[in-house]
Amino acid sequence: IGAKPPERLASARPNGPGVKQAELNLARPYELPPLDLLDPPRRAEHKMSHEEILEITARLEQTLRDFGIEATVAQVTQGPVITRFEIRPAPGVKVARITSLHHDIAMALRAKSVRILAPIPGKAAVGIEVPNPKPNFVFFRELAQSEAFKSHPSPLAFILGKTLSGEPHVLDLAAMPHLLIAGATGSGKSVCLNAIIGSILLRQPPDKVKMMLIDPKRVEFKLYDAIPHLISPVVTDSRKAPNALAWMVEHMEERYQQLAEVGVRNIDAYNAVVLDDKPNRKAMGRELKYMPHIVVVIDELADLMMVAKADVEENVQRIAQMARAVGIHLVLATQRPSVKVITGVIKANLPARIAFQVSQRVDSRVIIDQMGAEALLGNGDLLFSTGGAQGPARIQGAFISDGEVERLANFILAQEKAVYLKTDFQPKRSKGKADGDEPIGGGLDDGDEGETLSLGDLSFGGGGGDDEPLDEDLFRQAARLILQNRKASVSLIQRRMKIGFARAGRLMDMMEQAGIVGPYRGSKPREILVDPQEYLARLDRHGAAV
Structure with missing residues (x-):
């Protein structure tokens, strides 16, 4: 070092x-x-004096007596930021009575907050941790x-x-x-x-x-x-x-x-x-x-x-x-x-x-x-x-x-630069596509040059747990529903199309795979990634049924 x-x-x-x-200097x-x-x-360290500790000890014991709790301070440990006072309650005093007084103790000691350990693990004492006037x-x-x-x-x-x-x-x-x-x-x-x-x-x-x-x-x-x-x-x-x-x-x-x-x-x-x-x-x-x-x-x-x-x-x-x-x-x-x-x-x-x-x-x-x-x-x-x-x-x-x-x-x-084992973590490409390739199979062309609504990289036929399989018409119907309502919600698909939750979730996953909606965001609806009007027009030109 x-x-x-x-x-x-x-x-x-x-x-x-x-x-x-090869570019590294290995010499x-x-x-x-x-x-x-x-x-x-x-190097300047601030520690409470013996008189200050005695004053806090007396105030702490008096506060407990004011609430009918007989206890004495058995040990004091001063740390960099807080000081722990170990309290020995009298026989018959319930520990829960002390823990319920943390706000009152903080007010009596004029402390920002106090933390009470009841009891201290391995000891027959209750710990009251008080902030130091000057922390180190x-x-x-x-x-x-x-x-x-x-x-x-x-x-x-x-x-x-x-x-x-x-x-x-x-x-x-x-x-x-x-x-x-x-x-x-x-x-x-x-x-x-x-x-x-x-x-x-x-x-x-x-x-x-x-x-x-x-x-x-x-x-x-x-x-x-x-x-x-x-x-x-x-x-x-x-x-x-x-x-x-x-x-x-x-x-x-x-x-x-x-x-x-x-x-x-x-x-x-x-x-x-x-x-x-x-x-x-x-x-x-x-x-x-x-x-x-x-x-x-x-x-x-x-x-x-x-x-x-x-x-x-x-x-x-x-x-x-x-x-x-x-x-x-x-x-x-x-x-x-x-x-x-x-x-x-x-x-x-x-x-x-x-x-x-x-x-x-x-x-x-x-x-x-x-x-x-x-x-x-x-x-x-x-x-x-x-x-x-x-x-x-x-x-x-x-x-x-x-x-x-x-x-x-x-x-x-100044000595070495990174030699990465992995340089990027792009999402895995769909099986129907390769780098630089056009979508494979199932492409629906409406005759306009350059415009293709491709579903070939999506997997149809599995209903995600329901008996009826998914098909392209059902997918387009769900996509139309999402785009018309401007809300990407599984419950919306489930309610309007009268299908089960598993099939509705599968349709939403397919729309994410097709780039229509964004990833799952917890309780918030998914983000719609395409222009709804433009995509609906493309669906109309391809004859999607509702």
């Missing part, structure tokens, strides 16, 4: 999506970014210099922040093996993602760890564009993201095939065979290459779920269930923690979760299955949960600025 930057650091940021292997070994690229931490920021470089991070054996170790006692909190993504991050806008979610990515870039060369970054907002991961750790260009089109995840599922299956051929069970055993200096019978007759870990980071899951919920959910589930053994790991982030975005299927496969500040209790329950995130302070204050009996841990997240991220990326880009 402490290597000096090469002279090429001063060179301009390279343009273009990536280069071929020089890859150097890890030095910590000098990061901003030094501010946690800087990324300070934790990057810690022995806990530098000596961590995992290639996917990353910095999360500081614990309540002020200790560095370093996690291992490979052990999780997937991570869900959620929180309101401005709570620190994007900074946390940069800290995760920055931690990996600091310690791992591009031949050891690869990344796929999916950024529907188009601005969060722009700084990482074309770094050699990327397995593909940053995916910024929500319509391509489901295809990127589907490709990752295929790549996962290819990796499993490689493991099966060598006769090992996971990526660590496979790479041990590759790196073994001694002759290994499992490698006999094979040209084996090191298998890097892959981290798939999605910045806004909600946008993908709006575009193609079924495809995204299915691919996320498959990767989450199977990809750990082959070294593929997911990091999903969203600022809309609703059940429509973080579904039961996704939650069941991502036990490791980070909750930043949210506006409502129900949002906290969606993320970490309990209340608490609504009482966080924002600016990196988070709860980390692994789904265990210990409950979530409160952490103050590490801060890494955009300038630090840019300096890291520029240092890496």
Whole structure:
């Protein structure tokens, strides 16, 4: 980590999506970014004095007595941003009586908010967490210099922040093996993602760890564009993201095939065979290459779920269930923690979760299955949960600025440029078309030169579960209905044409395939992609019956 930057650091940021292997400068070994690229931490620390702590303790005990609760403060732990007071209630006092007073306690202490742990896991005490009058920021470089991070054996170790006692909190993504991050806008979610990515870039060369970054907002991961750790260009089109995840599922299956051929069970055993200096019978007759870990980071899951919920959910589930053994790991982030975005299927496969500040209790329950995130302070204050009996841990997240991220990326880009394994994730073409070919079969020409209403690339004959098959006349009738009403709705087709839901859904899918309507958008009607009047005129010229 402490290597000096090469002279090429001063060179301009390279343009273009990536280069071929022959264009790389392989004469020089890859150097890890030095910590000098990061901003030094501010040394000024603010701590409450002993007198201030005694004053808050007395006020807290008096507030509880005012409500008929006898309790004493047994221990005080002061953290970077909050201080925890451990309360020992008198025998016979119900814990629920204390938890119901969080608003009254916050008012008595003149605090922005308080969080009550009742009880503290593993202790016969109730924890009351109170914001410090002057918070201490946690800087990324300070934790990057810690022995806990530098000596961590995992290639996917990353910095999360500081614990309540002020200790560095370093996690291992490979052990999780997937991570869900959620929180309101401005709570620190994007900074946390940069800290995760920055931690990996600091310690791992591009031949050891690869990344796929999916950024529907188009601005969060722009700084990482074309770094050699990327397995593909940053995916910024929500319509391509489901295809990127589907490709990752295929790549996962290819990796499993490689493991099966060598006769090992996971990526660590496979790479041990590759790196073994001694002759290994499992490698006999094979040209084996090191298998890097892959981290798939999605910045806004909600946008993908709006575009193609079924495809995204299915691919996320498959990767989450199977990809750990082959070294593929997911990091999903969203600022809309609703059940429509973080579904039961996704939650069941991502036990490791980070909750930043949210506006409502129900949002906290969606993320970490309990209340608490609504009482966080924002600016990196988070709860980390692994789904265990210990409950979530409160952490103050590490801060890494955009300038630090840019300096890291520029240092890496000055040495190597990206060599992509996959350059684009265009939707798969229909079976009836090939690149540059005209539609095959079934084209209906009305005699006007150049005008063709082609249905040949659509599959008729399967009713999607109903007894009656679909035909071209039924398809045109449904298309006319949608265009006349200017509303692409499955229920409209079902109600007006008096057909079942499965057939109506199949007709809508066919209209999407034909380019008449857009993809599924959840509770909103699909977008109509053609000019209704023009397309209706074409249907009339082709003699479509209603």
